[in-house]
Amino acid sequence: MIIVKEKYKSCSLNFKSYPKYVDMPYIRVVLKNLQTGKIDTVSRDFLVDTGASISIINNKYSELLKETESCDKVELIFGKGKSQHYDVYKVALIIKDNVFETLVAFVPDCPFLLLGHYAFLERNSYNLFHSSIKQTRLVRN
């Protein structure tokens, strides 16, 4: 059984009256390109987003995915309702020494890095958001 535990991260919300803070379920990830075997040399925070149908990476990974062929395309619709097709890549997410093979959509201008349901959250037995202790727990049997 694999259990990944990570503390929430405090983020500022710029209210007009005064800055407020909210704790968010981020998980630190190192990405591996499964086609080239190349592993990123920096780790990045991904938001665990139960509203995302698929995990999303952005331009920060353009170097790692260079000269890699996408394995498919996926149509995604964002908040404003406009749909577009994006490349999909086979990658591994390295999280605290655990390796999760998955598929991610490459959305170059997306401001966030997201962990979504398809081939990631759906494969876990539980995805727990323990808000009282501000901790995310991903459990996979």
Add this chain to the structure above:
Amino acid sequence: MEKIKYTDLLDYILLVLKIVRDRKPKFFVSLVSLMRVFNYNTSFGEIQEIGKYLETRGWINAIFILGDVRIQLTTSGVIYIEEKHIEIKEKYDKFIIEFRKEKTEEQLLVDVFSEQDTNEAKKPIFELIEKALVKMKEKGIDLDFTKDLEVIKVEVSKNFPDLRLIGIKLNRLASIPFLTTEITELKYYFSTPDSEIFS
């Protein structure tokens, strides 16, 4: 002299941690001190990044404190080092000879073991605040901003500083153009992996 390569640096850190673990299994090494031992001149932000990266790979346990990152090798880290040992050790030995001619490996380890205490780790933060205060006095800046910096100074001197309060004050101070360097560096010191309190 050429600066040590980032990828090599990561391996050297792990190698030193392995040597430390063999001698003192429970000891946490100060990453800030280790960077000094390696003569690796960098910002505190990058030191934190290194800690986060090695932790995410599962090779180290890391404790992020104000002004320092304390690290210790995990079992996965030991396996990684043992598998790559010959390759890394050769490069490491070359590096030691080239960069620290005046010191033996034993002496370098003495530097690593001389643990940096928490107050010592805060020293560069106070220095940055003082630098900013001097600049503000020279430019005759609004008194409220000076008071904000003094509040930060008092908070840092506490055992458990209020990071959110410091975050609010630093975000306000970020609007002063001639303090950009100092404020950016200060933000690195107060942003731990658990918090991103700066806009």
